[in-house]
Amino acid sequence: MTENPGGEPLRRTPLFDTHVSLGGRMVPFGGWGMPVQYPAGVLAEHYAVRNAVGLFDIGHMGQVYVSGADALEYLQWLTPSDVSRLEDGQAQYSFLCAEDGGVIDDIIIYRLGRDQFLVIVNASNTDVDYAWMQAHRGDGGRGVGTDGVNLTLLRPDRTLLALQGPRSLETLQRCSDTDLSGLGYYRVTNADVAGVTALVARTGYTGERGYEIAFDERHAGAVWNTLLEAGSGFGIVPCGLGARDTLRLEASMPLYGHELDRSVNPYEAGLDRVIRFEKGPFVGAEALQAVQSAGRSRALIGLELTVPGIARMGHAILLPSGEVIGEVTSGGPSPTLRKSIAMGFVPVGQAVEGAHLLVEVRGRRLDACVVTMPFYKRAPAKRRVAAPSH
Amino acid sequence: MSNPTDCRYTREHEWVRKDGDTYLVGITHYAQDSLGDVVFVELPEIGASISEGTSFGVVESVKAASDLYAPISGEIVEVNERLRDEPDLVNHHPYEAGWMLRVRGSAGSSFDGLMDAYAYAAYLETVH
Numbered sequence: 168m169t170e171n172p173g174g175e176p177l178r179r180t181p182l183f184d185t186h187v188s189l190g191g192r193m194v195p196f197g198g199w200g201m202p203v204q205y206p207a208g209v210l211a212e213h214y215a216v217r218n219a220v221g222l223f224d225i226g227h228m229g230q231v232y233v234s235g236a237d238a239l240e241y242l243q244w245l246t247p248s249d250v251s252r253l254e255d256g257q258a259q260y261s262f263l264c265a266e267d268g269g270v271i272d273d274i275i276i277y278r279l280g281r282d283q284f285l286v287i288v289n290a291s292n293t294d295v296d297y298a299w300m301q302a303h304r305g306d307g308g309r310g311v312g313t314d315g316v317n318l319t320l321l322r323p324d325r326t327l328l329a330l331q332g333p334r335s336l337e338t339l340q341r342c343s344d345t346d347l348s349g350l351g352y353y354r355v356t357n358a359d360v361a362g363v364t365a366l367v368a369r370t371g372y373t374g375e376r377g378y379e380i381a382f383d384e385r386h387a388g389a390v391w392n393t394l395l396e397a398g399s400g401f402g403i404v405p406c407g408l409g410a411r412d413t414l415r416l417e418a419s420m421p422l423y424g425h426e427l428d429r430s431v432n433p434y435e436a437g438l439d440r441v442i443r444f445e446k447g448p449f450v451g452a453e454a455l456q457a458v459q460s461a462g463r464s465r466a467l468i469g470l471e472l473t474v475p476g477i478a479r480m481g482h483a484i485l486l487p488s489g490e491v492i493g494e495v496t497s498g499g500p501s502p503t504l505r506k507s508i509a510m511g512f513v514p515v516g517q518a519v520e521g522a523h524l525l526v527e528v529r530g531r532r533l534d535a536c537v538v539t540m541p542f543y544k545r546a547p548a549k550r551r552v553a554a555p556s557h
Numbered sequence: 558m559s560n561p562t563d564c565r566y567t568r569e570h571e572w573v574r575k576d577g578d579t580y581l582v583g584i585t586h587y588a589q590d591s592l593g594d595v596v597f598v599e600l601p602e603i604g605a606s607i608s609e610g611t612s613f614g615v616v617e618s619v620k621a622a623s624d625l626y627a628p629i630s631g632e633i634v635e636v637n638e639r640l641r642d643e644p645d646l647v648n649h650h651p652y653e654a655g656w657m658l659r660v661r662g663s664a665g666s667s668f669d670g671l672m673d674a675y676a677y678a679a680y681l682e683t684v685h
Binding site for chain 2: 204499500502
């Protein structure tokens, strides 16, 4: 087991020993000891999610329960999205933004009921996010009173698994008496899973159909094993952080610390759709309004290398003339497309699809082409109704 | 997988095998297992010189790039062209089809000074 470079002891999810016994290679990630891969390897795990089903332990992610009479107004103040658009049982991708519009974290908000929300945050940001959320509870924004909002960090009591892939519904349904076939994308419901009361959401970080399952961490081992057993006929494999990263890169999903951080605003990352000024004031609104008026200066682009090689975070992006114009934020092989892909920021004038750019990899300048994101988009679900015959 | 006794080994987990009047170079089973799935191997040009202990190329796994270090000094006479399309040969056959370089050793080459399979096995015990 690798020591945490930060010196603090690494946190463990309740499945730590399970991962070790499955041959998981444990690495430090966001202060946690997590499996980067199992013996099958990153590529096999990646293909399992694209073609069948894979199971991830994501118990390192932070879960904050927000409740109280002012919970909705509080989240309206805290985030740039319009949380009032959520119905019970619906989820929304959003941000915590600083006053200057920089991204503190990207989050998912689940509306569980009237005045009840669950906010999922990144593992490495959990403490910062929770402190930020507490600090903005009683700052007077949108007239929210401290008494009207309760915040609870659900760690370590609740854990989280992700079941992802085209066979995820069949796998999950074999473990549940609740009919989950009607659960739509970005919807959440209470369900029993392996006899355990759980919150099941049709969300994920892979670009594939899938579910995220939250429940009492005391049942982690039982639920994990039951899901693996239920998926064995479909080719399920446990998947680590390595496959999680290649899958989200193919789906062009941002990763905090790469595409998003305090120096990046959502417009630059191409996530304009999240921001809703019409809902009224929120933290960072003025700065983001200014960006919207003036236009973003740089943009996140997708790159496909047209020669052999792999671009990685930190590699320079250049014009064919040799002028450095930006930097790669994430890059790697796309196992599904069998291409070498990357994301990075460049001045908005250079973010032109089809443009020829270069990436400097260890002194070599590799040809690349600006391409549309997402790199990978799953085929639409099979039509349930047979085409009329003539 | 055991390490072949006809090879010599470095502390950076490369192997060298004498093959007639040249040497074959690759990375060990331990190295490929640590790296995980190999997706790209960047090798030098034929005719280039390599120098013992210095980087001659890079092996890219899904997650990261790792330098390859020359176990001996000499001139590259052949590189394994199959690795361009089948880099996973390094994972599946590290001592055979996954070889990387064929080198004509320079005079006084250090082949005999490298670890043999037994010494390398003992060394691996210390790095686990």
